[in-house]
Amino acid sequence: MTEPFxxxxxLDRLLHEPARLAIVTALSACAAADFLYLQRLTGLSKGNLSAHLAKLEAAGTVEIDKRFVGKKAQTSVRLTGPGLEAVADYWRRLDRLRDEVRDWKPAEEP
Incomplete structure (x- = not known):
């Protein structure tokens, strides 16, 4: 048996990165979110948020919808079905690891 550590x-390295974890956790609580809302929530710069969203989109975790409302660009982001499953699996695994660590005792040395 491997040790919990x-x-x-x-763990899924794509999701484990703190900025991306903040993004997908926020998205898991809603149907979709506006780019500016995600920017305010995460504290990321526009460029940094765009780069993280591009990685998540390339992996099929999020879907990005860009459109114009009047003359203003509006970007909406949502988790895909597989993305939602990946986020749920990530948190399940982390919860399980937390429980294992709580009960963990190091192996006795010979």
């Missing part, structure tokens, strides 16, 4: 390395 070794299993942390097996």
């Amino acid at each position: 070794e299993e942390i390395a097996g």
